[in-house]
Structures are given as structure tokens and as C-alpha cells.
Amino acid sequence: MAREGGATALAAKGSMAVRFLSAGDRALVVEFGDRVDPELSDKVLRLDARLRAAPLPGVVETVPTFRSLTLYYDPLVTGRRDLEPAVRGLLGRRGGGRRGARLWHIPICYEAPFAPDLAEVARLTGLAPAEVAERHSAPQYRVYMIGFLPGFPYLGDLPAELALQRRADPRVKVPAGSVAIATNLSAIYPYESPGGWHLIGATPVRLFAPERAPPALLAAGDGVRFAPVDAARFGAIRSAAAAGDYPVANEAIGE
Amino acid sequence: MTLGFKVLSPGLHTTVQDLGRVGQQRVGVPVSGALDGESLALANALVGNRPGMPALEILHQGPRFAVSAERVRIALAGDGAAIELASGEIVPAWRSASLERGSEFSILAARGSVCAYLAVAGGIDAPLFLGSASTYVRGRFGGIEGRALRAGDIVPLTLDRTPEGPELRLPKPPSAGLGERVRVVLGPQREFFTEDAIAALLDGEFRVSQNADRMGMRLDGPRLAQKSGWDIISDAIPTGAIQVPGSGQPILLLADHQTTGGYPKIACVVSADLARVGRCRPGDVLRFAAVEVEEAEALAREAAARLADLAASLEPCFDAAALDLGSLYRANLISGVVSARE
Numbered sequence: 209m210a211r212e213g214g215a216t217a218l219a220a221k222g223s224m225a226v227r228f229l230s231a232g233d234r235a236l237v238v239e240f241g242d243r244v245d246p247e248l249s250d251k252v253l254r255l256d257a258r259l260r261a262a263p264l265p266g267v268v269e270t271v272p273t274f275r276s277l278t279l280y281y282d283p284l285v286t287g288r289r290d291l292e293p294a295v296r297g298l299l300g301r302r303g304g305g306r307r308g309a310r311l312w313h314i315p316i317c318y319e320a321p322f323a324p325d326l327a328e329v330a331r332l333t334g335l336a337p338a339e340v341a342e343r344h345s346a347p348q349y350r351v352y353m354i355g356f357l358p359g360f361p362y363l364g365d366l367p368a369e370l371a372l373q374r375r376a377d378p379r380v381k382v383p384a385g386s387v388a389i390a391t392n393l394s395a396i397y398p399y400e401s402p403g404g405w406h407l408i409g410a411t412p413v414r415l416f417a418p419e420r421a422p423p424a425l426l427a428a429g430d431g432v433r434f435a436p437v438d439a440a441r442f443g444a445i446r447s448a449a450a451a452g453d454y455p456v457a458n459e460a461i462g463e
Numbered sequence: 464m465t466l467g468f469k470v471l472s473p474g475l476h477t478t479v480q481d482l483g484r485v486g487q488q489r490v491g492v493p494v495s496g497a498l499d500g501e502s503l504a505l506a507n508a509l510v511g512n513r514p515g516m517p518a519l520e521i522l523h524q525g526p527r528f529a530v531s532a533e534r535v536r537i538a539l540a541g542d543g544a545a546i547e548l549a550s551g552e553i554v555p556a557w558r559s560a561s562l563e564r565g566s567e568f569s570i571l572a573a574r575g576s577v578c579a580y581l582a583v584a585g586g587i588d589a590p591l592f593l594g595s596a597s598t599y600v601r602g603r604f605g606g607i608e609g610r611a612l613r614a615g616d617i618v619p620l621t622l623d624r625t626p627e628g629p630e631l632r633l634p635k636p637p638s639a640g641l642g643e644r645v646r647v648v649l650g651p652q653r654e655f656f657t658e659d660a661i662a663a664l665l666d667g668e669f670r671v672s673q674n675a676d677r678m679g680m681r682l683d684g685p686r687l688a689q690k691s692g693w694d695i696i697s698d699a700i701p702t703g704a705i706q707v708p709g710s711g712q713p714i715l716l717l718a719d720h721q722t723t724g725g726y727p728k729i730a731c732v733v734s735a736d737l738a739r740v741g742r743c744r745p746g747d748v749l750r751f752a753a754v755e756v757e758e759a760e761a762l763a764r765e766a767a768a769r770l771a772d773l774a775a776s777l778e779p780c781f782d783a784a785a786l787d788l789g790s791l792y793r794a795n796l797i798s799g800v801v802s803a804r805e
Contacts, residue, residue, distance in 0.1 A: 229651035232731030233759035278699035355723025424490035
């Protein structure tokens with residue numbers, strides 16, 4: 209029933225006007241376009257930052273996704289009729305956005321036991337397995353959004369030569385820590401779960417740890433770089449992380 | 464030793480739930496909380512608690528407990544649910560009762576609903592995680608160790624001895640309302656669907672399949688055709704959303720649903736009807752009716768007012784049940800407590 213979904217490779221349709229869509233009587237979706245695109249993501253994150261800095265009455269939480277921001281509200285306090293103009297008033301303004309965003313250096317192991325689909329991805333892309341790993345760990349990714357599971361990041365954009373459709377045959381069990389790719393995205397599974405993406409590596413870092421404050425490592429708008437490690441180092445980091453003794457290297461990134 | 468209830472048998476899926484974990488969907492944490500928030504609130508009101516205090520949500524089949532606290536006041540909410548005492552006598556839902564240490568009792572699961580709620584005066588002493596005690600089993604957090612109850616667990620309570628005071632009852636319990644149409648707001652992706660699909664949603668009958676849990680329920684019924692096979696770019700999913708994967712078989716998402724997803728959502732159940740949908744059992748039939756969002760917001764206000772009226776209508780039991788059950792059920796004096804064999 210659950211699926212990690214993601215982005216279907218839709219053709220860019222050019223810029224669209226902002227759309228307001230009700231998702232029932234407790235959610236208003238502010239939609240900036242219909243593609244996965246850093247520019248649309250910036251608009252989403254800017255509006256999110258403004259609403260967090262100066263919350264509108266009755267708005268209980270906001271959820272940034274690739275191309276839309278969903279405002280959850282209490283219909284006993286506010287309503288669509290009040291919210292839409294209030295949000296429109298915030299759209300034109302400058303500022304906000306990625307303030308507070310951090311760049312995370314996430315260790316990843318591309319060796320065999322951690323990368324069950326690496327050979328198939330290499331075959332499908334016409335690259336050597338080592339080249340797949342090299343290209344996957346080259347870019348700085350944007351955390352477009354967190355969803356599907358607690359702490360599960362949707363990372364983009366994947367180098368175009370690695371873009372593949374999801375597996376025809378989804379797995380019933382993807383191990384926790386798996387790093388996966390599908391379409392123009394990469395992701396990390398914080399929990400064991402079903403999943404349909406290609407597994408090309410794994411991280412020993414815990415993306416969601418209930419005993420940590422805050423429990424989720426990443427937030428929408430953060431950056432991620434993958435730092436390749438061998439299986440021995442993977443094991444050492446995993447032991448340290450399990451003991452709560454592995455601070456993931458990170459630094460501030462500005463606007 | 465922590466005092467509370469000792470779990471003698473856990474039932475099929477008994478978890479601690481409150482009104483949910485708000486504010487964390489941005490990091491992928493579902494709201495969770497009671498499937499039927501109205502019954503949770505009424506169970507709490509019957510024992511003098513605030514409406515959102517953590518209580519036990521009991522799905523399908525009831526657990527059995529032994530009281531290890533000195534004296535507890537409990538109340539059960541759920542259409543047709545009941546508490547069966549060790550003597551075989553029955554305390555029906557929608558009234559409170561007090562039990563002494565050593566008492567054993569079973570929950571007879573709700574007949575008219577998939578869920579029942581057992582509230583305890585003072586509340587269950589489950590730690591808050593991100594502001595809520597609700598159990599999210601898939602994430603392994605909340606409630607008792609992030610899981611459903613097991614035999615041998617102790618359900619910790621905040622009070623070892625419930626204060627004196629009259630037992631309460633709800634004079635006119637609400638019906639589960641399963642026959643009534645479920646109101647929806649169409650969209651947010653209604654344009655992904657053919658007009659025939661919209662008509663099928665609003666005219667057809669949908670049966671809750673066996674594939675139903677706290678995350679959501681697959682519905683069997685007319686196929687809801689999309690105009691094209693494309694998924695949407697993943698966005699946020701509200702509780703009550705009706706998403707339609709490529710099979711055309713809709714999934715109605717409930718409390719533990721994932722926070723985002725890539726299937727188009729043909730409609731969303733209005734919040735006033737979420738408790739009713741949360742009560743549905745496999746095999747129950749759902750029919751939908753569309754309303755505009757402003758009407759749905761008004762329905763939410765009416766539902767809140769109706770729930771407040773119900774909570775305000777509680778009255779003391781001036782019958783024998785107000786007294787100590789332990790001595791009374793042995794003497795068979797308690798009105799409202801009927802023999803299980805009747």
C-alpha cells in the first residue's frame with residue numbers, strides 16, 4: 209500500500225501560475241509548478257520559511273514537497289477563504305528560503321553486500337560499477353523533501369546518465385540504510401521497508417533516531433554529499449552511530 | 464514496580480493513542496493518533512480526562528488485563544463494546560466503572576466498529592515523543608516501546624489511586640454511523656481522472672477490503688480510471704485522502720499513512736467524517752458524496768460542537784454502579800451491569 213513514489217520524468221511545461229488546491233478541509237496545497245526543479249523548490253522553501261517565521265493563525269504545520277507547500281490548518285480557527293489571500297500576500301516578498309540549511313557529508317559504501325543492484329544499474333546505464341559509484345558520489349544533492357518514512361530524504365538531481373525507471377519488481381524488504389536511485393533522484397531508507405528503487409549502496413548513519421534531538425538528521429532544503437567508505441570503515445561508523453557516538457560532518461550553507 | 468494494568472492477553476492490535484503527533488510531517492513522521500478521535504474523546508470525558516489524553520485503542524479483538532494499581536476508574540467507548548469482569552458480568556461501553564487491585568477484566572471488542580477506546584482516569588503514563596504518546600508501529604516509537612501491547616506488559620498509569628467521585632455515563636451514545644454517506648471534497652488531483660471516474664466515486668458503492676490497517680484501507684468497487692497513466696510528483700497526503708494507483712482501486716488513507724506520496728488523490732474525506740471512516744471494518748460498504756471545502760469546514764465546526772455537547776451531557780450514575788463494583792457485582796446489585804448470558 210505504501211510506496212516511496214518519487215518523480216516521474218515529466219517534460220517541463222514552463223512556468224505556471226501558483227495554484228491553490230484544497231485537500232479536504234484541513235489542508236491547502238500551494239502548488240508552484242509540476243516538475244522537479246531547484247527553482248520551484250526554492251519558491252516552496254521560501255514560502256515555508258516565511259510561514260514558519262510568522263505563522264498564520266490556525267495553521268498547525270506546513271509540509272514542503274518538490275513543487276508545492278501544503279498548509280495544514282484547523283477549520284475551527286481559519287479556512288480556505290482566509291488562508292488563500294493571506295498566502296498570496298506572502299508570495300511576492302523576498303527573503304527567507306534556505307536560511308539555516310546545512311550541508312551533510314554522508315558516508316556511503318558501494319561494496320557488494322551493500323549494493324545489490326549496482327551491477328544491474330551498471331548494465332542498464334552502460335557504465336562500469338565503479339563509474340556508477342563515482343558519478344553518484346560526485347554531485348552536491350539538494351534535499352527536496354522528506355517523506356514516505358520518518359527521515360526519508362528525496363535527493364536531487366541525480367546525474368542524467370544514472371536516471372532509470374523504478375524496478376519493475378519492487379522489493380518487499382529494503383534494508384535500513386540503503387541508498388537508492390530512481391528517475392532523477394536518490395534516496396536513503398531510514399527503516400527497513402518495501403521499496404521499488406535500485407539499491408546501489410548503503411550508509412551506516414541513522415537518518416532518524418528517536419532518542420536524538422531532533423530525531424531527523426536532514427530537513428528539506430539541506431544539502432547532501434556522499435563520502436565513499438570501505439566495508440571496514442562502514443562497520444566502524446555503524447558501531448559508533450549505534451552508540452550515538454558518530455556526529456555526521458556538516459556545515460552551514462547560505463542563501 | 465510500576466503500577467497500572469498487567470496485560471494478560473494483548474488482543475489483536477492494542478496500542479496507546481492520543482489525538483496524534485502534529486508538526487512533524489515535514490520530516491516524514493505521520494500524525495498517527497486515534498482512528499476514531501470522537502470515541503477517544505468521549506472515553507476520556509467519562510473518566511474526567513481532557514479529550515486528547517492517551518488511551519488504549521483496541522482493534523478487532525479485545526485484550527485482558529489485571530489491575531495492579533490500587534484503584535482505577537476506567538471507561539470504554541465504541542459501538543457495542545463492553546468490559547467483562549472476572550465474574551462474567553458486563554459493564555457496557557459509555558459509562559465509567561472503578562476497579563480495585565487484583566481485578567481482572569476483558570474487553571469485548573466493539574461490534575459496530577473496528578475500534579474501541581479504553582480510557583483511565585488520569586491517563587496512561589506513556590512518554591511523549593515529539594509531543595504525542597501515540598504509537599507508530601512502523602517507526603517503532605510512541606506508546607509502549609513503539610509497538611502493540613504484548614502479554615506480560617505493564618500499562619503504566621499516572622494515578623495509583625483514582626479520586627473518589629461518582630461514576631459517569633453518556634445518556635445517548637452516538638451510533639457508529641456506518642450507513643451514512645461519507646462526505647468528500649474532490650481533489651486535489653481531480654483533473655487526473657475522467658468524468659466517469661468522478662461519477663463512479665460519487666454514485667458507486669465501495670467495500671472495505673481485507674487489506675485494511677491503521678495506515679489505510681483498500682476499497683473494492685468500481686475502477687476509477689485516470690486520464691493518463693502518469694503518477695504525480697510526490698506531494699503531501701492528508702489523512703482521509705483517497706489515492707488511486709494505476710490499478711484504479713482506491714486506497715483511503717488513515718492515521719498512520721505516509722506523509723507524502725506519488726499517487727493522484729481523487730478526493731479527501733471531510734474531517735467531520737474521519738472518525739466514522741476510522742470505525743469501518745473489512746466488508747463495510749462506503750458511499751461518498753461531494754461537498755465544497757467551505758461546507759466541509761462548516762461541518763468540522765458542527766462536529767466539534769456536537770462532540771462538546773455529548774461530553775457536556777454526561778451524567779452521574781446514581782445507581783449501584785456508582786459504588787464499589789467489587790462488592791456489588793458479587794451481590795448482583797448493579798444496574799447497567801448485566802449478565803453476559805442474558
